[in-house]
Amino acid sequence: MILECGDLERALRTPELMPDMRAHAEGCAACRQQLYLWDEISRLAPGLHEEWESPFLWPRIRANLAAEPTHRRTPWWRWALAAATLVILAAMLQPWMQPWRSGKSNNPAFLTERALQEVQMAEAAYARSIEKLSALAAQNLEDASSPTAAAYRERLTMLDSGIAELKVTVETNRYNTYLQRELASLYRQKQQTLQEWLQNANHN
Amino acid sequence: MVEASLALLIHPLQAAEYSGESELLAACRRREIRAFEQVYLTHGGRLKSIAWRILGNRSDAEDAVQETFLKLYRGIEAFHAESNLGTWLCRILINACHDLERKRQRDAQPEPEEKTAGPKNQLPLRVALDQALERIHPRHRMVFLLFEVEGLRHAEIAAILEVPEGTSKAWLFEARKELKRMLTETRR
Numbered sequence: 563m564i565l566e567c568g569d570l571e572r573a574l575r576t577p578e579l580m581p582d583m584r585a586h587a588e589g590c591a592a593c594r595q596q597l598y599l600w601d602e603i604s605r606l607a608p609g610l611h612e613e614w615e616s617p618f619l620w621p622r623i624r625a626n627l628a629a630e631p632t633h634r635r636t637p638w639w640r641w642a643l644a645a646a647t648l649v650i651l652a653a654m655l656q657p658w659m660q661p662w663r664s665g666k667s668n669n670p671a672f673l674t675e676r677a678l679q680e681v682q683m684a685e686a687a688y689a690r691s692i693e694k695l696s697a698l699a700a701q702n703l704e705d706a707s708s709p710t711a712a713a714y715r716e717r718l719t720m721l722d723s724g725i726a727e728l729k730v731t732v733e734t735n736r737y738n739t740y741l742q743r744e745l746a747s748l749y750r751q752k753q754q755t756l757q758e759w760l761q762n763a764n765h766n
Numbered sequence: 767m768v769e770a771s772l773a774l775l776i777h778p779l780q781a782a783e784y785s786g787e788s789e790l791l792a793a794c795r796r797r798e799i800r801a802f803e804q805v806y807l808t809h810g811g812r813l814k815s816i817a818w819r820i821l822g823n824r825s826d827a828e829d830a831v832q833e834t835f836l837k838l839y840r841g842i843e844a845f846h847a848e849s850n851l852g853t854w855l856c857r858i859l860i861n862a863c864h865d866l867e868r869k870r871q872r873d874a875q876p877e878p879e880e881k882t883a884g885p886k887n888q889l890p891l892r893v894a895l896d897q898a899l900e901r902i903h904p905r906h907r908m909v910f911l912l913f914e915v916e917g918l919r920h921a922e923i924a925a926i927l928e929v930p931e932g933t934s935k936a937w938l939f940e941a942r943k944e945l946k947r948m949l950t951e952t953r954r
Contacts, residue, residue: 575939599946599953606892607914610899612815619814619828620806623835627799630839 567593574600674737681742688749695756702763714759721752787851794842802835809852812916813859819899819911820863826870833862849925856912856926891949898948906941913938 565573565582570593573583587593696718703711703718728745735741784790784804793801813834817827837858845854899907908927912918913934920938924931 571943574943595953596946596950599949600942602891603895603942603945603949604914606895607910608917609892610819610896610911610915611812612818613811614814614824616810616814616824616828619810619831620803622828623806623832624799624803626832626836627802627839630797630836 570596678736685742685745685749688746692749692753692756695753695760699756699760699763703759706763710762711759714755714762717755718752721748721755724748725752791842791845791851794838797839797842802839805838805851805855806835809855812852813855816856816911816916817859817863819907819915820860821866821870826866830859830862830866833866834859837862850922853918853922853925856918856922857928860908860926894949894952895945898945898952901948902941902944906937906944909934909937910941910945 563579563582565579565586567586567590569579569586570583573579583593584597587597703715725745725748728741728748732738732741732745784793784801790801790804794805810831813831814824814827817830818824821827821830834855838855845851899910902910905927909923912923912926913920918926920931920934923934927934929937
């Protein structure tokens with residue numbers, strides 16, 4: 563292939579073209595000069611490597627390395643973060659682990675239904691124990707004519723009414739955990755009110 | 767200084783005692799100082815030269831090499847041998863040099879002391895090349911330095927600079943072209 567001065571850069575990029583470019587350069591002083599410089603750059607470059615004695619460098623590095631802790635301790639916050647992550651993971655995985663423990667299916671729908679049944683059973687047991695407490699206090703409370711007794715009666719009536727309303731709402735939205743918690747809260751308030759009244763009556 | 771001299775007298779640089787890089791790395795992970803000494807013996811010269819080219823003086827270059835070994839010591843667990851140790855060291859060194867450069871820019875700016883260092887009886891073209899190298903694009907200069915001066919392969923340079931191998935080749939060509947143009951101008 564016959565190459566000309568304008569092909570120089572293409573030839574420098576393409577090693578296969580270099581023999582033809584050199585052939586052209588034999589008769590072209592400008593290209594010969596360019597090729598000479600091109601070759602000289604690579605020939606001289608290794609000479610730019612800089613060497614010098616540094617007798618104190620390694621001892622300095624070694625002293626620094628020796629001063630470094632051998633075992634880098636993990637910062638306390640990393641442990642805390644790892645622990646928090648584990649707790650969150652465990653909380654998230656708990657519903658999936660229940661059927662594994664009992665050997666039952668891991669169908670999510672089944673899980674939700676079963677969890678709800680457990681809540682309802684607990685609620686029923688709780689309600690029964692509060693009813694027993696209520697029966698215990700009822701006679702005493704109805705007989706009393708003091709303003710305090712009236713206030714307790716009024717509060718219990720309000721709580722019973724709230725519980726009844728919420729139970730209706732819960733029936734239409736059985737999987738709503740917020741409503742379940744609210745219902746449990748009302749039961750707790752009723753329990754506390756009854757306990758307070760009984761303690762009050764015993765003191766008097 | 768006196769302490770360092772004493773240390774050198776008591777503990778002269780040791781000869782190699784690890785058969786291969788994997789054995790050497792395992793010793794480095796156990797934080798055996800002798801293993802790091804071996805790494806220094808193998809790579810220290812090249813690291814100093816590269817740092818000198820970037821920073822322009824020997825004192826800063828040695829500081830950069832020291833910083834490189836500290837980073838190697840602290841982060842040896844992060845090295846998983848997907849590249850070779852020399853390549854990884856070069857990458858740490860270049861970053862350390864850039865950190866030092868930034869620090870130097872923030873502080874007072876001393877003049878580079880030794881850019882014309884080296885034997886005085888060099889050919890004029892060698893001196894011109896040395897000076898021209900300072901004026902080309904920094905990333906082209908870096909590839910030229912690693913390939914032509916330090917003898918690394920394009921695959922290694924690509925790993926150090928985290929660029930494709932083709933980019934390394936293209937930058938080398940651009941570096942040579944820029945240098946040729948500058949040398950042509952100086953010879954007119």
